[in-house]
Amino acid sequence: MPKYMIGLDSGTSGIKAVLFDTEGNQIMKHGYPLTAIYQFENWFEEDANEIWDKAKQSIAEITAQYPKDDIIGIGITAQGDGLWMIDKDGEPVRNGCCFCDGRAVEEFREWEQDGTIQKVFELSGTRMFTGNQPAILKWMDRHEPEALERAAYIMHLKDYLFYKLTGEITSDSTDQSLIYIDMKSRQYNKELFRLYGLEKYLPKYPPLKSCEENKANVLSGIARELGLSTHTVVTSGPMDVSACAIGAGVVESGNCCSIIGTAAMHEMVIDEPCADNIFAGMTVTHAMEGKCLRLMSSLAGTPNLEWFLTIFEREKIEERAAAEHKTLYQYVDEYVAKVPAGANGIMYHPYLLAGGERAPFINPNARASLTGISVKHNSFDILRACFEGVAFAMLDCYCHMPLEIKQITICGGGSHSAVWCQIFADVLGKKVITVHGDELGAKGTIISNAVAQGIFKDYYEAVSKTVTVNKTYEPNAENHKKYLKYFELYQKTYQLLMETWDMRHKIMFEGDE
Numbered sequence: 001m002p003k004y005m006i007g008l009d010s011g012t013s014g015i016k017a018v019l020f021d022t023e024g025n026q027i028m029k030h031g032y033p034l035t036a037i038y039q040f041e042n043w044f045e046e047d048a049n050e051i052w053d054k055a056k057q058s059i060a061e062i063t064a065q066y067p068k069d070d071i072i073g074i075g076i077t078a079q080g081d082g083l084w085m086i087d088k089d090g091e092p093v094r095n096g097c098c099f100c101d102g103r104a105v106e107e108f109r110e111w112e113q114d115g116t117i118q119k120v121f122e123l124s125g126t127r128m129f130t131g132n133q134p135a136i137l138k139w140m141d142r143h144e145p146e147a148l149e150r151a152a153y154i155m156h157l158k159d160y161l162f163y164k165l166t167g168e169i170t171s172d173s174t175d176q177s178l179i180y181i182d183m184k185s186r187q188y189n190k191e192l193f194r195l196y197g198l199e200k201y202l203p204k205y206p207p208l209k210s211c212e213e214n215k216a217n218v219l220s221g222i223a224r225e226l227g228l229s230t231h232t233v234v235t236s237g238p239m240d241v242s243a244c245a246i247g248a249g250v251v252e253s254g255n256c257c258s259i260i261g262t263a264a265m266h267e268m269v270i271d272e273p274c275a276d277n278i279f280a281g282m283t284v285t286h287a288m289e290g291k292c293l294r295l296m297s298s299l300a301g302t303p304n305l306e307w308f309l310t311i312f313e314r315e316k317i318e319e320r321a322a323a324e325h326k327t328l329y330q331y332v333d334e335y336v337a338k339v340p341a342g343a344n345g346i347m348y349h350p351y352l353l354a355g356g357e358r359a360p361f362i363n364p365n366a367r368a369s370l371t372g373i374s375v376k377h378n379s380f381d382i383l384r385a386c387f388e389g390v391a392f393a394m395l396d397c398y399c400h401m402p403l404e405i406k407q408i409t410i411c412g413g414g415s416h417s418a419v420w421c422q423i424f425a426d427v428l429g430k431k432v433i434t435v436h437g438d439e440l441g442a443k444g445t446i447i448s449n450a451v452a453q454g455i456f457k458d459y460y461e462a463v464s465k466t467v468t469v470n471k472t473y474e475p476n477a478e479n480h481k482k483y484l485k486y487f488e489l490y491q492k493t494y495q496l497l498m499e500t501w502d503m504r505h506k507i508m509f510e511g512d513e
Contacts, residue, residue, distance in 0.1 A: 024466025260414025
């Protein structure tokens with residue numbers, strides 16, 4: 001009988017369970033949207049109880065259709081950064097803070113001014129931003145100390161889900177790379193906690209395990225509830241960016257992966273952490289030993305398309321697409337393709353989320369803007385500008401990477417648009433590929449689970465047997481030349497906007513002081 005594995009992936013907009021066979025073929029998936037909680041403009045929270053309930057529902061939708069002994073593993077990944085805490089009874093202390101939360105502006109500015117951020121970068125290869133856990137934890141220490149007092153464990157989201165499924169409290173180096181560990185030993189670095197002034201909270205952090213070691217059997221009560229065997233092996237990790245890279249087959253140095261989701265994660269595999277002096281982005285350990293990922297984690301992702309669709313009546317666009325028997329991306333692509341490169345002179349800066357922008361520059365007050373609009377433009381000129389703005393943000397990030405790009409794999413929601421993928425290739429001037437499967441984060445977790453169970457001897461063998469190329473996009477040289485000129489305008493415009501973003505924030509939140 002064939003055997004199957006479930007990849008559980010919890011992002012900011014939703015959670016899903018995806019079923020794969022042991023050869024990496026995606027069989028089915030079920031998922032649910034998650035409720036974003038915006039108590040203040042720069043806050044972005046979610047309810048951990050809601051996430052757990054919808055995790056169970058997602059898994060149960062699959063297990064109801066398969067014999068329990070046929071599902072041999074569950075791999076978990078989730079959004080990184082942010083802050084998730086449980087009390088002594090294993091219950092959430094408060095809402096979780098997501099990676100795009102921007103409340104810790106004051107803490108970030110203080111660390112920027114006193115040199116802490118520079119020192120942290122030298123130790124970790126990561127330039128801190130407001131959504132990193134240390135910044136949010138520092139904010140909590142000042143404004144909600146009672147929540148930290150109640151916390152028995154300070155976690156990341158995948159750690160919480162692993163605990164709920166197995167009863168085990170652990171973490172791994174991929175999540176704790178941001179920003180708590182020695183990048184070579186992959187263990188907690190007390191000096192980093194000291195720099196943050198957060199030493200007293202180190203005992204609340206879970207023990208660290210490698211992704212292959214971070215496994216346990218599902219709890220018997222949960223197994224009965226979800227229709228699983230008690231022999232089902234659950235693995236925790238790697239975090240979403242590493243999981244997606246594995247699911248995309250990005251495991252060799254110089255290979256790159258751009259995850260165009262809620263955020264836009266641009267990552268390059270490197271051998272040696274902290275070996276460059278590019279004061280931007282992040283460095284996290286990859287799932288396998290001896291490899292790391294250099295990340296430029298822009299906040300310029302698919303919410304830009306979602307915003308456009310909302311503004312221009314999404315329901316009507318979806319109805320027209322359905323009437324023509326097309327997917328939403330196919331319908332939109334057809335019209336965007338008719339607009340020439342450069343969007344007829346419209347420039348879009350894609351900084352919509354609460355945290356502003358975090359790579360290659362960091363400004364939590366950054367906000368999106370359209371420039372160059374005139375009466376001659378229409379909605380699809382604006383949509384093309386949105387697509388191009390995300391691509392310019394991608395190029396801006398790759399310009400700050402330490403190695404020559406060998407190949408770029410596009411995944412996430414943005415990979416479903418053939419026109420967008422071609423724009424990425426044209427803007428970067430590099431070959432772009434997509435791979436089979438549309439849930440690569442979930443696939444990465446089941447690959448990790450298969451390695452942990454000994455189905456494959458290592459990640460390299462696993463990737464070679466489970467990941468295949470779907471489409472290839474070669475850059476158009478003429479468009480690339482044109483885009484380089486627009487990219488210069490893109491950079492110049494946001495540099496000039498920096499002061500106005502901070503002025504806007506002051507007007508809105510600091511009154512007349």
